[in-house]
Amino acid sequence: xxxxxxxxxxxxxxxxxxxxxxxxxxxxxxxxxxxxxxxxxxxxxxxxxxxxxxxxxxxxxxxxxxxxxxxxxxxxxxxxxxxxxxxxxxxxxxxxxxxxxxxxxxxxxxxx
Amino acid sequence: xxxxxxxxxxxxxxxxxxxxxxxxxxxxxxxxxxxxxxxxxxxxxxxxxxxxxxxxxxxxxxxxxxxxxxxxxxxxxxxxxxxxxxxxxxxxxxxxxxxxxxxxxxxxxxxxxxxxx
Numbered sequence: 001x002x003x004x005x006x007x008x009x010x011x012x013x014x015x016x017x018x019x020x021x022x023x024x025x026x027x028x029x030x031x032x033x034x035x036x037x038x039x040x041x042x043x044x045x046x047x048x049x050x051x052x053x054x055x056x057x058x059x060x061x062x063x064x065x066x067x068x069x070x071x072x073x074x075x076x077x078x079x080x081x082x083x084x085x086x087x088x089x090x091x092x093x094x095x096x097x098x099x100x101x102x103x104x105x106x107x108x109x110x111x112x
Numbered sequence: 113x114x115x116x117x118x119x120x121x122x123x124x125x126x127x128x129x130x131x132x133x134x135x136x137x138x139x140x141x142x143x144x145x146x147x148x149x150x151x152x153x154x155x156x157x158x159x160x161x162x163x164x165x166x167x168x169x170x171x172x173x174x175x176x177x178x179x180x181x182x183x184x185x186x187x188x189x190x191x192x193x194x195x196x197x198x199x200x201x202x203x204x205x206x207x208x209x210x211x212x213x214x215x216x217x218x219x220x221x222x223x224x225x226x227x228x229x
Contacts, residue, residue: 036220043116043202044220051215090155098145098206098218099168102155 002027002095002104004074006103013081015112021076021106023091032094033074039087047089050074052066053090061085116221118203124167124227130191133224133227137147137184145218146178149200161186163207191220193228200225 003026013019025031035046048059055067065076076089083090088107092100117136125131137144145160145168147217157170163179184205190197200223205214 032215034218041225043118043222044204046217046219049215049217090153097162097168098143098160098204098208098216099157099170100145100147100197100204100218101157104154 002031002093002101004029004033004093004101006089006091006092006106008106010107010109011103012109012111015083015102016080019078019081019085019088019108019110021091021108023074023076023089024101025072025074027093031067031074033065033067034076034092034094034100035059035063035074035076036090037087038090044090045075072111081108083110085109116203116205116219118201118221118224120224122225123131124213124229125193125229127193127195129193129226130189131193131226132187133203133226134191134199135188135203135205135221137186138201138207138219141205141207141219143206143208143216144184145204146170146186146221147204149223155202159186165167169181174186174193176218185221190226195228198226198228208213 005024034049035047050067058064091103119134143162149155160168171192171196172189175191180186202223204220206218
């Protein structure tokens with residue numbers, strides 16, 4: 001079975017500093033990986049996905065993610081954090097058709 | 113283009129009652145899936161529909177059911193509500209063009225907040 005792990009419950013970063021939200025995966029076959037963001041009392045917003053190709057994936061709102069097959073990781077990054085980036089971030093892997101397996105989520109807090 | 117639309121956004125039900133939640137996918141999307149989000153269990157897959165057929169189901173009791181209509185709109189129903197069913201229910205849709213479809217982006221709605229008292 002496919003799974004993803006988000007080892008950090010919370011990440012704190014100062015505004016303007018780079019941020020990284022970690023995700024590791026366990027899959028059989030090719031991984032299809034996604035990042036979503038959830039703001040308070042809202043649904044999930046798609047940020048980016050890795051299907052195949054370049055290991056650096058660029059997404060919405062200046063976010064990017066680095067796929068590393070040898071380390072089975074798919075970390076979310078942004079060069080310069082904004083206070084408005086504060087939210088809950090979920091990593092997910094597609095297990096079958098449109099079935100996503102989600103990580104437990106990481107709360108990002110960006111301080112001014 | 114309108115996103116995934118879910119109704120109602122908020123509702124309160126009493127234990128033992130049943131509830132129906134509605135989802136309208138993005139125009140042109142034929143695949144609709146449902147997820148439950150709770151603080152304790154996180155995001156869990158409920159079921160998925162394509163062309164009015166359920167093609168995948170999560171590990172939930174039979175009280176949870178769903179269906180999809182010919183216009184791709186979907187409903188999910190929870191019967192005999194329990195306190196533990198209080199959750200955010202999220203609907204998602206994608207454009208499925210056949211094959212494995214693994215490259216599809218899955219878009220989520222704003223969710224329906226269900227409180228069972």
